[in-house]
Amino acid sequence: MSIKDMKTNYNEIKEFAALSNASRRNFLIGSGGLVVGLTLPFNKLALATGDGIKASQQMNAWVTIDPSGLVTIASPNAEMGQGTMTAMPLILAEELDADWSKVVVKQVGPTSKEYGNPFFGGIVHTVASLTTAALFDKVRLAGAQARLFLLERAAKHWKIPVSQLKTDTGFVIHKTSNKRISYGELVTLSREGDKIPVVKKSDLKKTNQYKLIGKNVPRVDIPIKVDGTAEFGMDVVVPGMVHASIIRAPMHGATVKSFQNDNKGEIAKAIKLIKLPYGVAVLAKDLELVLSARKNIEVIWNFPKAGRKYNSETALKEYVKISEDKNVKGVTWWKPYFPQAIKGKKGYLQSALSDSKLTKLSATYQTEHTYHGQMEPMNATALVDKSGKKAEIWAPTQAISVTTFAAAGILKTSPQNIKVNTTFLGGGFGRRAQVDYVVDAVLLSKITKQPIKVVWTREDDVVGGAFKPNSAMHIDAAFDSKGKIEAWSHRTVSESPLKFYAPKLLGKKGEDILVMSGAEQLQYNISAQSADHVIQDNGTRLAPWRGIGHGQNKFASECFMDEIAVSLKLDPASFRLNSANNPRTKAVLEKVIKMSGWGKKKNGVAQGIAYSDYNGSHSAGVAEISLDRKSGKIKVEKYFIAIDAGLAILPDNILAQIEGAVIYGISAALTEKITHKEGIVEQSNFHDYEVMRMSEVPEISIEIIEGADRPSSVGELGLPTVGPAISNALFQLTGKRARTLPMTQDFIKELIMV
Amino acid sequence: MNSINVKVNGKFKKVEVIEEATLLWTLREKLGLKGTKFGCGAGLCGACTVHVNGKPVRSCQISAESIVGKSVTTIEGLSKLGDHPLQKAWVQEQVPQCGYCQSGQIMRAAGLLKKTKSPSRKEIVAYMSTNICRCGTYNRIISAITAAAKEV
Ligand code: FES
Ligand code: FES
Numbered sequence: 001m002s003i004k005d006m007k008t009n010y011n012e013i014k015e016f017a018a019l020s021n022a023s024r025r026n027f028l029i030g031s032g033g034l035v036v037g038l039t040l041p042f043n044k045l046a047l048a049t050g051d052g053i054k055a056s057q058q059m060n061a062w063v064t065i066d067p068s069g070l071v072t073i074a075s076p077n078a079e080m081g082q083g084t085m086t087a088m089p090l091i092l093a094e095e096l097d098a099d100w101s102k103v104v105v106k107q108v109g110p111t112s113k114e115y116g117n118p119f120f121g122g123i124v125h126t127v128a129s130l131t132t133a134a135l136f137d138k139v140r141l142a143g144a145q146a147r148l149f150l151l152e153r154a155a156k157h158w159k160i161p162v163s164q165l166k167t168d169t170g171f172v173i174h175k176t177s178n179k180r181i182s183y184g185e186l187v188t189l190s191r192e193g194d195k196i197p198v199v200k201k202s203d204l205k206k207t208n209q210y211k212l213i214g215k216n217v218p219r220v221d222i223p224i225k226v227d228g229t230a231e232f233g234m235d236v237v238v239p240g241m242v243h244a245s246i247i248r249a250p251m252h253g254a255t256v257k258s259f260q261n262d263n264k265g266e267i268a269k270a271i272k273l274i275k276l277p278y279g280v281a282v283l284a285k286d287l288e289l290v291l292s293a294r295k296n297i298e299v300i301w302n303f304p305k306a307g308r309k310y311n312s313e314t315a316l317k318e319y320v321k322i323s324e325d326k327n328v329k330g331v332t333w334w335k336p337y338f339p340q341a342i343k344g345k346k347g348y349l350q351s352a353l354s355d356s357k358l359t360k361l362s363a364t365y366q367t368e369h370t371y372h373g374q375m376e377p378m379n380a381t382a383l384v385d386k387s388g389k390k391a392e393i394w395a396p397t398q399a400i401s402v403t404t405f406a407a408a409g410i411l412k413t414s415p416q417n418i419k420v421n422t423t424f425l426g427g428g429f430g431r432r433a434q435v436d437y438v439v440d441a442v443l444l445s446k447i448t449k450q451p452i453k454v455v456w457t458r459e460d461d462v463v464g465g466a467f468k469p470n471s472a473m474h475i476d477a478a479f480d481s482k483g484k485i486e487a488w489s490h491r492t493v494s495e496s497p498l499k500f501y502a503p504k505l506l507g508k509k510g511e512d513i514l515v516m517s518g519a520e521q522l523q524y525n526i527s528a529q530s531a532d533h534v535i536q537d538n539g540t541r542l543a544p545w546r547g548i549g550h551g552q553n554k555f556a557s558e559c560f561m562d563e564i565a566v567s568l569k570l571d572p573a574s575f576r577l578n579s580a581n582n583p584r585t586k587a588v589l590e591k592v593i594k595m596s597g598w599g600k601k602k603n604g605v606a607q608g609i610a611y612s613d614y615n616g617s618h619s620a621g622v623a624e625i626s627l628d629r630k631s632g633k634i635k636v637e638k639y640f641i642a643i644d645a646g647l648a649i650l651p652d653n654i655l656a657q658i659e660g661a662v663i664y665g666i667s668a669a670l671t672e673k674i675t676h677k678e679g680i681v682e683q684s685n686f687h688d689y690e691v692m693r694m695s696e697v698p699e700i701s702i703e704i705i706e707g708a709d710r711p712s713s714v715g716e717l718g719l720p721t722v723g724p725a726i727s728n729a730l731f732q733l734t735g736k737r738a739r740t741l742p743m744t745q746d747f748i749k750e751l752i753m754v
Numbered sequence: 755m756n757s758i759n760v761k762v763n764g765k766f767k768k769v770e771v772i773e774e775a776t777l778l779w780t781l782r783e784k785l786g787l788k789g790t791k792f793g794c795g796a797g798l799c800g801a802c803t804v805h806v807n808g809k810p811v812r813s814c815q816i817s818a819e820s821i822v823g824k825s826v827t828t829i830e831g832l833s834k835l836g837d838h839p840l841q842k843a844w845v846q847e848q849v850p851q852c853g854y855c856q857s858g859q860i861m862r863a864a865g866l867l868k869k870t871k872s873p874s875r876k877e878i879v880a881y882m883s884t885n886i887c888r889c890g891t892y893n894r895i896i897s898a899i900t901a902a903a904k905e906v
Binding site for chain 2: 080081218219221222223225227228229230231233234235237266271286287288289291292373374375377378424425426427429430455457458512532553580652655656659660661662663664686687691692693694695699700
């Protein structure tokens with residue numbers, strides 16, 4: 001295959017990866033509500049098989065029961081520490097009324113339509129904290145349907161009506177006689193006359209009937225994560241496997257001009273080199289040989305001219321100017337997500353912003369690129385078969401269906417011919433929503449006709465990272481003397497991750513939800529508001545990052561809420577409470593005010609508050625910080641956070657997720673930044689990209705409120721309040737406003753000196 | 755390629771390694787002990803922590819050659835049944851999230867408990883700050899070490 005072919009393929013891959021047939025409309029707009037009377041297609045074989053066989057029976061795509069009573073539940077989503085592998089099966093087991101001690105969870109590929117996430121057009125895609133939230137009804141139905149099926153079996157067997165039966169923890173029981181039959185035994189009975197039951201809403205459990213949900217069932221993946229046996233992508237071994245490491249282009253779009261191989265003798269003989277459009281791959285059986293040999297290869301690159309001009313810190317200054325320039329026209333944020341964009345009488349927003357009776361305030365905020373820094377560097381293993389039209393892939397990926405599309409794109413075949421084995425992920429945080437590492441492995445396996453495992457080094461992972469965009473946010477508001485906000489206009493100037501890796505998911509005018517999520521202030525009483533974005537393109541690699549658009553947008557809006565409060569001499573917490581239009585918003589605010597003992601000031605320690613919603617969930621955080629004025633070092637002493645993500649399936653796991661996100665957020669707020677010079681990333685490993693260590697971790701207090709009877713997003717929810725709460729606390733401490741993330745020591749030193 | 759004799763988890767093994775082979779890749783690739791993880795390859799994260807003669811070291815930073823005549827313990831050899839007090843405490847406190855850093859964390863913690871029987875929070879923090887957990891399980895690690903210290 002020539003380089004030209006590969007290039008064409010590479011573009012196709014990007015198209016495919018983008019495509020993921022997720023229609024724009026479905027993205028983030030959930031089906032909501034319960035689909036009553038929906039039947040899940042039973043496995044045809046299960047219905048057709050004869051009497052009393054000893055085989056297990058597949059109830060539907062999600063659940064299989066065997067004669068011993070073992071219940072196998074499918075887990076199609078990526079387990080990256082968020083607990084999906086426990087939470088989803090648990091919901092199913094709840095409706096099935098299964099004995100949890102007999103449940104086995106099985107990681108499966110995207111092999112059934114039933115596994116698809118309605119938020120993403122029906123593909124299997126584990127991102128944006130939308131797995132449990134979106135699939136809750138589906139797995140409940142699957143569990144309830146299997147339970148009804150077993151009830152009907154028992155009714156047929158005992159020749160009594162279903163109405164006289166009930167279930168309890170793996171058994172069907174005759175209510176009056178207490179006669180019992182286990183689920184396992186029922187599976188072995190005659191399958192004649194089996195029908196696919198239709199689940200009615202009344203067949204589902206009420207919240208007060210839950211036996212597993214909300215009970216802190218331990219996570220199923222934890223025991224194998226303490227003895228070294230959990231298999232991550234990095235641990236995959238396939239017979240005959242060849243290792244590969246790629247000297248990757250240091251800048252997106254750069255191509256290999258030439259390269260020189262200084263390996264000699266034995267080593268030169270043991271390795272094989274393959275030139276790809278975006279790098280030089282070094283292959284050998286022995287991974288360490290590969291890693292060592294690649295140090296002796298020098299690549300000369302062709303750099304794209306435009307990308308070479310990118311200096312991220314200068315660019316950000318430019319974004320700040322653009323955000324403040326009223327002559328630049330932005331793209332209005334999407335109506336479906338942001339009904340308030342059109343709220344109020346036409347023209348009211350502008351007239352309020354220039355109403356002389358109202359107080360006006362404006363401010364501009366900025367955030368820099370950040371890197372995901374997941375502990376497991378990118379990697380993937382692929383085996384393309386002899387025909388070149390079929391492949392098996394082992395990958396730690398959040399983009400499970402997209403992996404099949406990407407591989408199919410390279411092999412010019414159908415996604416059905418691609419088998420994906422999702423391993424455990426050593427962290428995802430949005431980085432693994434892309435499939436560049438899968439592309440590496442599939443391309444090389446296609447060329448070599450051998451099973452290939454591609455391993456990125458940490459340096460590859462940083463330099464070839466896909467970052468959170470550089471962003472500038474400008475807000476203008478007008479409010480009255482009591483703090484009633486009449487007008488609020490928000491602009492974000494930033495690069496667009498969707499434009500980079502999934503342009504088909506952009507809105508008609510280029511709207512990017514990954515830039516704009518959180519720019520809407522839906523939970524505050526604001527008479528008229530608008531948000532728009534101005535997209536910049538500097539040819540850098542971009543990705544969603546934990547918290548998505550909420551990270552930068554809530555940093556701006558929640559600092560700004562404080563600025564309004566201060567300008568009116570109002571208490572920032574009461575001001576938010578009085579502005580809140582939603583009881584769940586009020587509840588988390590009230591809770592965190594109580595938890596943190598809000599308002600008390602101690603020597604050298606100050607508090608700051610922030611609120612954020614996220615996809616129907618709510619959070620309010622209070623940061624308690626101290627400052628070493630000499631070094632400019634901020635220390636978060638305590639963080640209090642109250643969250644409401646509706647029904648808490650695994651409360652202890654929610655605490656873990658929130659705690660992790662708070663730490664991720666503090667780390668980003670204080671130290672993390674990626675800078676580009678002439679288009680090339682300047683950082684390379686954890687010495688110059690510092691992430692939080694145990695020594696910096698504050699005491700974290702979390703309280704959970706269950707404000708709804710269904711679950712909403714958790715994984716991102718702990719993050720958005722952190723940056724603004726710290727900045728707001730800094731203002732309380734110093735009277736200086738940090739409108740920049742990260743608040744590095746140098747930045748703070750300069751800020752407090754002025 | 756060099757042929758060296760190593761003692762890992764109580765067993766003697768002969769392995770073929772390249773000249774500059776590190777202990778990390780030797781364990782993972784030559785001995786199939788995949789529980790020891792590659793995180794940074796630069797001595798910065800601690801994911802690759804194992805014990806050499808009972809002391810925690812970063813296996814990415816030492817050569818395979820250097821362990822000849824010494825005894826190496828990896829997460830697979832920490833206990834027979836995965837029931838070392840630290841492992842039990844790790845399950846009890848539900849520490850791991852993604853889990854990728856945890857072998858290194860546990861091996862590091864085991865090194866701490868060998869040295870200090872019941873470490874204070876401060877001692878734990880000082881000793882464990884060598885190891886990164888990007889999922890942010892730090893506070894649970896502290897609780898688990900404290901709980902395990904009572905058992906040892
Ligand atoms: S892999 Fe050895 S310290 Fe990071
Ligand atoms: S549990 Fe994921 S890095 Fe520690």
